[in-house]
Amino acid sequence: xxxxxxxIEKDQLFSWLEKLQQEFLLIGPKKQExxxxxxxxxxxxxxxxxxxxxxxxxxxQIYLYPPEETxxxxxxxxxxxxxxxxxxxVPRQVLFAVxxxxxxxxxxxxxxxxxxxxxxRNYRLWxxxxxxxxxxxxxxxxxCFCASMGSGPFFEPRQGYDLLLTDLGQIGYLAETLGERASxxxxxxxxxxxxxxxxxxxxxxxxxxxTQFQKSIDTTHLVEVLLKNQDHPVWSQTADQRCLSCxxxxxxxxxxxxxxxxxxxxxxxxxxxxxxxxxxxxxxHFAQVHGANFRSTRSSRLRQFVTHKLATWVEQFGxxxxxxxxxxxxxxxxxxxxxxxxxxxxxxxxxxxxxxxx
Amino acid sequence: MLVKKKxxxxxxxxxxxxxxCEFELIYFQKYIRETFDNVDIIYFxxxxxxxxxxxxxxxxxxxxxxxxxxxxxxxxxxxQVARFLLPIGSCAVNGGIPAIKNxxxxxxxxxxxxxxxxxxxxxxxxxxxxxxxxxxxIKGCPMGRKDLYEAFTSLLLGKRPSFVNYSVCVECKxxxxxxxxxxxxxxxxxxxxxxxxxxxxxxxxRACYACWGPMEDANAPALARQFEKMGLAPDDxxxxxxxxxxxxxxxxxxxxxxxxxxxxx
Amino acid sequence: MDNPHYRVACLLDxxxxxxxxxxxxxxxxxxxxxQFSPGQFNMLGLPGTEEAAISFSSLAAAGSGRFTHxxxxxxxxxxxxxxxxxxxxxxxxxxxxxGWPIEQAVGCDVLLVAGGLGLAPLRPFLLYMLENRxxxxxxxxxxxARTLDDMIFQIDLARxxxxxxxxxxxxxxxxxxxxxLRLRTGxxxxxxxGLDLDPRNTLACICGPEIMMRFVARNLALxxxxxxxxxxxxxxxxxxxxxxxxxxxxxxxxxxxxxPVFSYPDIARFADTAL
Numbered sequence: 001x002x003x004x005x006x007x008i009e010k011d012q013l014f015s016w017l018e019k020l021q022q023e024f025l026l027i028g029p030k031k032q033e034x035x036x037x038x039x040x041x042x043x044x045x046x047x048x049x050x051x052x053x054x055x056x057x058x059x060x061q062i063y064l065y066p067p068e069e070t071x072x073x074x075x076x077x078x079x080x081x082x083x084x085x086x087x088x089x090v091p092r093q094v095l096f097a098v099x100x101x102x103x104x105x106x107x108x109x110x111x112x113x114x115x116x117x118x119x120x121r122n123y124r125l126w127x128x129x130x131x132x133x134x135x136x137x138x139x140x141x142x143x144c145f146c147a148s149m150g151s152g153p154f155f156e157p158r159q160g161y162d163l164l165l166t167d168l169g170q171i172g173y174l175a176e177t178l179g180e181r182a183s184x185x186x187x188x189x190x191x192x193x194x195x196x197x198x199x200x201x202x203x204x205x206x207x208x209x210x211t212q213f214q215k216s217i218d219t220t221h222l223v224e225v226l227l228k229n230q231d232h233p234v235w236s237q238t239a240d241q242r243c244l245s246c247x248x249x250x251x252x253x254x255x256x257x258x259x260x261x262x263x264x265x266x267x268x269x270x271x272x273x274x275x276x277x278x279x280x281x282x283x284x285h286f287a288q289v290h291g292a293n294f295r296s297t298r299s300s301r302l303r304q305f306v307t308h309k310l311a312t313w314v315e316q317f318g319x320x321x322x323x324x325x326x327x328x329x330x331x332x333x334x335x336x337x338x339x340x341x342x343x344x345x346x347x348x349x350x351x352x353x354x355x356x357x358x
Numbered sequence: 359m360l361v362k363k364k365x366x367x368x369x370x371x372x373x374x375x376x377x378x379c380e381f382e383l384i385y386f387q388k389y390i391r392e393t394f395d396n397v398d399i400i401y402f403x404x405x406x407x408x409x410x411x412x413x414x415x416x417x418x419x420x421x422x423x424x425x426x427x428x429x430x431x432x433x434x435x436x437x438q439v440a441r442f443l444l445p446i447g448s449c450a451v452n453g454g455i456p457a458i459k460n461x462x463x464x465x466x467x468x469x470x471x472x473x474x475x476x477x478x479x480x481x482x483x484x485x486x487x488x489x490x491x492x493x494x495x496i497k498g499c500p501m502g503r504k505d506l507y508e509a510f511t512s513l514l515l516g517k518r519p520s521f522v523n524y525s526v527c528v529e530c531k532x533x534x535x536x537x538x539x540x541x542x543x544x545x546x547x548x549x550x551x552x553x554x555x556x557x558x559x560x561x562x563x564r565a566c567y568a569c570w571g572p573m574e575d576a577n578a579p580a581l582a583r584q585f586e587k588m589g590l591a592p593d594d595x596x597x598x599x600x601x602x603x604x605x606x607x608x609x610x611x612x613x614x615x616x617x618x619x620x621x622x623x
Numbered sequence: 624m625d626n627p628h629y630r631v632a633c634l635l636d637x638x639x640x641x642x643x644x645x646x647x648x649x650x651x652x653x654x655x656x657x658q659f660s661p662g663q664f665n666m667l668g669l670p671g672t673e674e675a676a677i678s679f680s681s682l683a684a685a686g687s688g689r690f691t692h693x694x695x696x697x698x699x700x701x702x703x704x705x706x707x708x709x710x711x712x713x714x715x716x717x718x719x720x721x722g723w724p725i726e727q728a729v730g731c732d733v734l735l736v737a738g739g740l741g742l743a744p745l746r747p748f749l750l751y752m753l754e755n756r757x758x759x760x761x762x763x764x765x766x767x768a769r770t771l772d773d774m775i776f777q778i779d780l781a782r783x784x785x786x787x788x789x790x791x792x793x794x795x796x797x798x799x800x801x802x803x804l805r806l807r808t809g810x811x812x813x814x815x816x817g818l819d820l821d822p823r824n825t826l827a828c829i830c831g832p833e834i835m836m837r838f839v840a841r842n843l844a845l846x847x848x849x850x851x852x853x854x855x856x857x858x859x860x861x862x863x864x865x866x867x868x869x870x871x872x873x874x875x876x877x878x879x880x881x882x883p884v885f886s887y888p889d890i891a892r893f894a895d896t897a898l
Contacts, residue, residue: 071627072627080711112867113867119626120626120865244549259868260862261862263673264507265515267392267511269511276868279868280528283523288860291697292833294860312872333539333549334580516702517702
């Protein structure tokens with residue numbers, strides 16, 4: 001993979017983005033009206049961008065794996081056969097200012113949907129047509145714990161993105177490219193190559209950010225401990241007293257990939273649209289088959305969420321399913337915190353000192 | 359051919375309600391031509407005079423809650439001649455607005471409404487499924503069009519309809535709405551309420567007031583306690599869980615933490 | 624392979640098995656070949672019904688593009704398949720999953736335990752072993768159903784009970800009427816002692832309701848059968864078959880990709896099963 005690093009002045013970057021808009025749909029963090037938070041939305045003018053955001057409700061991955069989309073349309077032909085039409089094209093888009101945790105989440109989704117030999121057609125279409133530009137955080141939200149999950153505050157893997165930006169203040173952005181697509185798009189800028197000083201500055205910012213975290217979780221024995229405690233009382237206590245099964249945690253989670261399919265037929269029954277929408281393991285009917293529901297209790301569903309993110313995911317995909325973005329606890333109406341549940345289990349295993357809990 | 363060209367024989371029966379769901383059926387305009395092409399109206403008093411109660415029906419839609427004894431008798435007769443019977447709208451599904459009276463004694467309520475109660479023979483409000491077996495629920499206030507569409511097309515296709523059964527939060531998240539419960543601290547009933555409305559109220563920056571009734575297996579006590587933490591008074595919490603659907607155990611469990619849902623006759 | 628990839632199959636023949644269950648023979652409409660191994664499954668669907676995961680109940684016939692599913696008509700997909708006439712079509716994706724561990728049977732005793740419709744995924748495995756009988760030692764089939772009328776593949780059952788290559792035990796919960804099948808009364812676990820099998824060298828394959836598999840697997844383990852050679856076929860809700868939709872997960876396992884056939888210790892370590 002071709003890698004280059006430049007220094008881009010801030011004005012320069014914005015005018016470059018404006019040029020990109022001629023070819024791509026620009027999607028970035030935008031302040032919503034009426035006191036709402038920042039959300040990833042289509043950007044008309046680059047002035048709308050809010051680059052100091054810390055946490056959006058929905059991650060940028062909704063533009064790669066939409067919460068609701070059509071898989072195919074099927075027509076019943078007169079001869080009794082079927083004509084299946086798949087989605088052939090998607091708009092070309094730029095996902096701009098994606099934080100490290102969300103870049104990691106997209107890497108995780110890649111592992112799910114782009115398994116060799118088992119590629120999800122729609123996801124691949126979206127992914128291929130998306131230019132992914134990361135922007136490192138310059139402050140840390142109280143709910144963030146990406147440092148604990150190894151997915152931040154700076155994005156370490158050299159894969160998945162096209163361009164990775166770090167805000168160096170007055171100097172501008174340190175821009176690290178990956179692959180030819182980004183290099184050729186940046187060529188027109190004639191930006192100055194970055195030097196060792198710039199990388200040193202980046203490292204210093206990283207060290208500073210690491211001191212700002214208020215939330216953490218020790219992942220050393222996490223997998224074994226959670227798998228050993230599948231019957232721990234914390235599941236049923238939290239489920240009965242606080243969990244609403246509203247599925248918010250899974251809907252905002254940037255790595256949750258489960259979907260359900262739904263067929264909608266026309267009244268003449270000739271045309272059928274097969275859509276998929278993001279489903280949730282917290283929903284009562286998620287594991288229901290004819291005559292049985294394999295996770296009929298709320299506690300079993302809550303356990304599924306937490307043990308999947310923090311334990312069984314590692315066996316499935318070789319990484320944690322949690323990227324430490326803090327969304328599930330931020331948008332839980334009763335504030336259920338999966339790190340607290342994990343810590344409670346570790347306390348009962350004698351692995352965690354209760355006084356140290358943050 | 360799997361695609362059958364047989365019209366559905368439809369019956370619509372109305373009990374205690376505002377008739378909004380029947381209007382919703384009449385206003386099913388986007389599909390009005392398709393509906394008339396595929397549905398034979400056998401009994402539907404609001405849309406067509408006459409008609410036979412005797413059926414037989416492919417599909418019976420029941421609008422309204424049961425609050426009088428004669429309604430029970432008719433409902434049971436209709437069930438026997440209906441292949442599919444679906445309660446439509448909150449009143450029929452879970453008692454809806456009429457069930458608010460269940461938390462006052464029946465006599466007090468009758469006296470409050472009528473000067474002369476000698477001819478009034480009301481009973482406590484019950485949803486349709488308290489008396490007969492139902493084949494699903496078209497929830498909503500008024501009933502949801504998406505589910506109505508699903509019911510018609512499924513029956514034409516010969517399969518059981520699958521209705522929306524997740525919470526309102528799901529639709530807020532699909533739309534990317536700002537969460538009014540968390541961001542503004544409003545007592546939104548979305549987390550325990552059945553979706554299908556497209557998160558209508560939260561989309562206009564209002565808290566959901568549960569007009570679609572409880573989602574199956576909703577954990578209302580947990581949300582009620584959360585409302586208390588947020589500073590809502592006990593009688594406010596009680597009202598939020600008894601305004602719609604207090605006949606269902608899901609909401610009753612939440613309401614009973616803050617008031618009594620059982621009153622003497 | 625790109626997912627989803629739909630193919631169209633045409634219904635060739637229907638063989639009634641019980642009151643609500645039949646075997647459906649399909650052939651691919653595109654004339655292509657269709658290779659699959661015993662224990663694998665297809666996602667079958669019709670426009671408007673979504674899809675259901677159904678395992679193969681026949682052996683693949685090379686080059687023919689034919690396959691058989693034995694289906695109980697209980698859900699939307701299965702009921703509408705039940706209404707198909709010969710020549711009508713379904714949408715197919717597959718084959719998916721890992722089937723029975725055929726290679727592990729070589730040189731071993733083989734025990735098959737099936738309950739109810741659970742015989743369907745085991746049937747192709749049994750047919751394969753009868754075709755390759757020389758590669759294995761003793762072969763025992765224990766099949767239980769509620770009553771005689773709930774027993775599928777009765778023609779096969781009658782043939783197998785007369786064959787020397789296989790020992791059979793058929794049992795029912797209630798003996799309702801006599802037939803040419805030699806039936807015993809009781810649950811399958813009642814007839815699992817003293818089988819002519821070497822516990823240290825037996826491959827046991829179980830398919831049926833989860834609670835039945837629980838008792839059969841535990842019974843075998845108590846008798847000293849090697850647990851890692853006990854295999855069972857799990858059933859879960861599925862939407863994709865390609866480990867994307869997440870519905871079929873049991874702990875770290877995707878039933879659609881890592882299964883549906885699992886070794887007993889590999890799947891019993893996770894919660895949310897009856898095992």
